[in-house]
Amino acid sequence: MNDFTNCPQLYKYRAIDLLPEPPSIDAERGKLIHSVLEDIFELPAADRTFESAVDLLPESWSAQLEKTPELNALVLDEKEWMDRAQALLTNYFSLENPTTFEPTYRELHLERNISDEVYLHGYVDRLDIAPTGEVRIVDYKTGKSPKPGWEDKALFQLRVYALLYWQNHGVLPRMLKLIYLGDVKTIESQPTEAQLTSTEKKLNNIGSEILTAIETGHFPTRKSKLCDWCFFKAICPAHVK
Incomplete structure (x- = not known):
């Protein structure tokens, strides 16, 4: 629904035509952080610390690489990648204390x-x-x-x-x-x-x-700043003359 409201043509490419897209580095970073924040609640409340979250990163990253091997070509500097992930986890722990509640x-x-x-x-x-x-x-x-x-x-x-x-x-x-x-x-x-x-x-x-x-069969294009990040821009009628 977000795709359709942003651009019906994008919705068509993704939901109707099912055109493949390469992995997005930002989306994959989001998946990694989400995985860690999901897994940390498997630990006893007292163990849900920043250090425990960081310890979960390597295993989560390995599982992600196994599922999406194309990431090996996208992540050229793994240390920088992991440092950025740790920084995002630092930010999470400054906003919430997961030792103080139990998610349902x-x-x-x-x-x-x-x-x-x-x-x-x-x-x-x-x-x-x-x-x-x-x-x-x-x-x-x-x-x-x-x-x-x-x-x-x-x-x-x-x-x-x-x-x-x-x-x-x-x-x-x-x-x-x-x-x-x-x-x-x-x-x-x-x-x-x-x-x-x-x-x-x-x-x-x-x-x-x-x-x-x-x-x-009418999926109009909707040009916006989001077009610059759209993988389908090269084939989109709004940009191909």
Whole structure:
């Protein structure tokens, strides 16, 4: 859905045509950090330290290289790569103390049919349920936080998760939390029923637009600054004359 709203043509390349893309160095760094932050909660609370997180890095990195061997050609300086990963973990531990709480779910799969023709699903990085029942949805980002005025767009993903959880479990999450490790910032929001109802309407609208595009075969391009990072720019009608 993010791809379609950013550029319907990009959605077509990825979701309809299923064109292959090379691994993204930033995305792969994110996967590495996410893996470590998931695994550290396997340890007893007292052992969830920065040093333990760093100790998990080599094994997580080896598993990632085995799964995506193309990374060997992308990561030319492994020491620099690992130093950057350690810096991001340092930033995480300055924002949260994982020894003080127990996460209820990690990589929680949420799913629901939002219409007869549209199935929606996603994976939540972490979902915490307090002893008193309050639900907190947490998402890690290894990049930098959005510029002022763009926070609402960043929170859309978590509102979708909140909507799915609310619809499936009948509990309105109390807190949405985005953790940005790139610049050591967090964004928090307390979702309301009105916000999540609005999110559901937006999802249905996007779903209808996707179905119309599939039926008509019309996936318009949408030029923006994001084009400079798009692998498909070389074949995109907006850039190929």
